[in-house]
Amino acid sequence: MNYDQLLAPAAKAMRPSGIRKFFDLAADMPHCISLGVGEPDFKTPWSIRDAGIRSLEQGKTKYTANAGIKELRAEICRYLARRMDLEYQPENVLVTVGGSEAIDLTIRALVSPGDEVIIPEPCFVCYEPITQLTGGVPVPIATKAEDEFRLTPEALRAAITPRTKLLVLPFPNNPTGAVMDRDSLEAIAEVLRGTDIMVLSDEIYAELTYGLDRHVSIASLPGMKDRTIVVNGFSKAYAMTGWRLGYAVGPQPVIAVMTKIHQSCIMSAPTTSQYAAITALRSCDDEIEIMRDEYNRRRRYVVKALNDMGLTCFEPRGAFYVFPCIRVSGLTSEEFCERLLREQEVAIVPGDAFGASGEGFARISYAYSVDHLETAMRRIRRFLQEHGWLEEQK
């Protein structure tokens, strides 16, 4: 068989993850210490696991309604009202297999061939390939360190064309840790009002923000709810990555079409996970706080440690990543990370894996214990010292 000829061109053209070989290399190093993963190190809080187990004991092992258990959808609405200042009804909610599926469905429901999708980079890498699979055209916008990696209204305005269909708003951001505060969002909203552009607001890290202000959803700004699909989920806030559960909320006509696609290719999100998630939303606000406080301590520690060794990073206010600049080394991101891996056996992710504008940076996850972070920081410091990239202070 000539598979090369058989495979669909759009699928074949998907950007291969260059990072794969890099992490295969890491996997062969027994003493390698990784700061590479993008999921919580916490276990799912016990009460949530227990709720999943109880649902199994009760034999709740069937499909659920396509859009998700009604009780869960109602609970999602209460949660969004309580914590995100968003008012939705259960018919505005679709429960999905992770935020990932919600992103896929949003793009597939809205984007036709030739439609442009504006994607601020560096960012999580799924938006671009999914857009390309629909025949849409990704239009990247580079966000900059000097803007604290926020999307600016000027950059957005410059990227809009008559073919623009969708703006992806990935904040709090993976990999930069950037957040958009209310004023920055208002400036973006102002550009969009009066256009037909929809917004996919990926708010999967909404519970993980640090500082005085809580996360603000663009859907909560005047006039924005009708053009916004909010994607959220349980992976990050409740340390539930393996349960594969997320959701989208938005205007009913869009959610209805997304539900049709979901019905055809997924049927319904995992039943056990849905029952567990009801408990998560009902009784785990405190657990979120405990985990967030722990991330916050690590975040402050890592930011200071990196700045002290001359890998400058702006202070990330969300998610669990820091995004230091590695240009003092004179290397590309990929060279820097590969040499750090080979010489000191520390695995971090080159910034350009998240889009061309990530070049010159690297992503460090702090979803690790303090002991683990300390060891890693010592090795990175040694790496810089051995190459003369670190002026000895004091």
Added chain:
Amino acid sequence: MEELLHILEKNARLPVEDIAAMLDKTPAEVAAMMDEAAEKGCIRGYEALIDWERAGVNLVEASIELHVSPRKSRGFDEIASVIASFDEVDSVLLMSGGYDLQVTVKGRSFQEIALFVAKRLSPLDDVLSTATSFVLRTYKRGGRLYQNEEADDRECTVL
């Protein structure tokens, strides 16, 4: 202060500078807080969690459940502090439930501990009975696993 104590409880060896970064305070402030906590007696000491078995050192540990007769005026305090004053004794806790005091004792051998119980604990006037259980194996102590450390099995990079 509570946050500082939680950090120290998990890892007492963190440099003051790092703790200061975590708490968004200056190192001097953190040092002052630690002094204050020590003066107030909130911090009772710093010690290492040692796996003596792995270190190849023979050490025997026993947990002793005591029934005692409390005194009218001072309740359990008097007998508890008498027992606490023995060097062999590692901890003394007043318990709710089926017995009164839980005493842990460390020694070089079973005989040493048996002798301690027979010659020093049991003869005390207020001690009514003792039940000694020897520790066979430590699986977790101070929040740390001693046998099978949990491996980090996260594989997905998430780009």
